[in-house]
Amino acid sequence: MINIGLIGYGYWGPNVAKNIHVNPNLILHTICDIKKERLLKAKNVYISQTNYEISYKKLLINPEIEAIAIAVETSGHYKLVKEALLAGKNVYVEKPFTSTVKEAEELKKLAKEMNLIIHVDHIMIFHPIIKKIKSLIENDALGEILYIDSIRTNLGQIKKDVSVMWDLAVHDLSIIDYLMDAKEPFYINAVGEKFYNPKESLCFLTLRYKGFISHIQSSWISPLKERKLIIAGTKKMLVFDDLKSEKLSIYDKGVDIISGKNIECDDYVVKIREGDVLAPYIKQEDALYNSLEHFRECIKDGKQSISNPDKALRIQRILELADKNMNKQIV
Ligand SMILES: NC(=O)c1ccc[n+]([C@@H]2O[C@H](COP(=O)([O-])OP(=O)(O)OC[C@H]3O[C@@H](n4cnc5c(N)ncnc54)[C@H](O)[C@@H]3O)[C@@H](O)[C@H]2O)c1
The missing domain is CATH 3.40.50.720 (NAD(P)-binding Rossmann-like Domain)
Structure with missing residues (x-):
């Protein structure tokens, strides 16, 4: 105890x-x-x-x-x-x-x-759907990951001490860090606006990682609450909608190059592949319960948390660089 x-x-x-x-x-x-x-x-x-x-x-x-x-x-x-x-x-x-x-x-x-x-x-890494997605990626069910697109919006609660990016995009960055084995981006850009607040209450964050790209939309000034993650792989694609009862849909869809490989020289033919949509059964679990239980196990066994300061630092370095690059004018 x-x-x-x-x-x-x-x-x-x-x-x-x-x-x-x-x-x-x-x-x-x-x-x-x-x-x-x-x-x-x-x-x-x-x-x-x-x-x-x-x-x-x-x-x-x-x-x-x-x-x-x-x-x-x-x-x-x-x-x-x-x-x-x-x-x-x-x-x-x-x-x-x-x-x-x-x-x-x-x-x-x-x-x-x-x-x-x-x-x-970082509660989302203890979410049963995110754990399922991790196992799909590890078992190569999605193929190579092309992009990760996330939207996390609602109306309020506008916080004064953090921007919406630090408050909400932190969840998506922790998900990407977990799913993609702590890969760090080599390109970070953000546009945002400080509506009704000294810090951004709307932000679009774009990131390039080796092998895939990512876009994260965070907002406190949207009429709609959304919590949606889209991941496209070369084999399959998926949508995780945390507000639906059937939260995870795995699409057997994609794009195949059926002849020629040289895209630059225009000698290729692509074909859209359409197939089944699977909504796998995933046992309901409370992510916050799991997070606290993991903390308990770490104390009991004297081991580091998987959500330790190193992980938080990888995420916060991205957030600080995004702040630095926020709305950078190029002309
Ligand atoms: N994991 C998640 O999904 C999730 C969701 C929402 C909020 N949060 C996080 O939870 C934290 C709290 O957010 P919130 O929305 O509940 O904030 P809040 O402002 O509603 O509540 C903070 C409470 O802390 C109290 N407090 C502040 N300083 C204190 C002190 N020194 N001693 C005792 N009490 C003190 C305040 O009186 C207040 O009641 C934030 O870090 C936020 O990012 C996490």
Whole structure:
């Protein structure tokens, strides 16, 4: 049994609390939020099944608490992760890990020195559909990957401390990193606009990797909520729509060159290949539950999380470079 103290019970914190609470091997020891009304909300749910604190410092000095889960705004992650590590606690922290690469590097070093685990909740890599797609790619069911196209949009919640790219595209970057074995892009570009916000609330990110390209659309100002990923391979193509009940469709479709190979010299013939669409049965699992369970196993077995600071750093380096290249004028 591992006692966890949760800091942050705003929009996302209640989901983290619930998934700690329902895990038979974790104990939701204390919930902390600086806002009294948020603590009252928590008390209405958990009554006497947990403890409540306004000050996170109380959690850090409590020897019963072995791990801290952090679900405060991104701008607050660095300070809390650092203090939790210095207090000797293993850390589960929401995505994005920190606000800068520099902060992430410092925390990675500190965790190593303290021999503690940092698990960043890149929740999508614990999603059963993403795990299924990973196995399809590993078994060469899709062939060579041509492109990965993702759209993640809704109306709001416009955050002040991060751009929509840091808030939403981080999910897609973590998916690509996982599916494509930590491949890193050699070309990064982004266009975005700061509607209603000092940071971008709409962003189109384009990336070139060795062998494939990717496009990620993130928006807080769309009339439609969408969570859709399209992956095209030379053998098969797929669509993962997280908002549908049948989330994964695998298309036996593609393009074959049937004669001639020399595209430059125009001596080739291409044919569109159309076939069945398969919607495989995939057992429902809660990605957040899986993420927390993986964190628990890492503490129990003393091993690194698959969602460790190195992974977060690969993603944040892309985000920082995209910020640097945002709306770069070429004429
Ligand atoms: N994994 C996911 O899919 C997912 C989804 C949504 C949000 N998130 C992440 O969760 C985190 C929280 O997002 P949110 O939308 O819930 O934010 P929020 O603003 O709704 O809630 C944050 C809460 O933390 C509390 N808080 C802030 N500083 C504190 C401190 N020092 N001590 C105690 N309490 C403190 C605030 O009072 C607030 O109640 C962000 O990092 C966000 O990116 C992840």
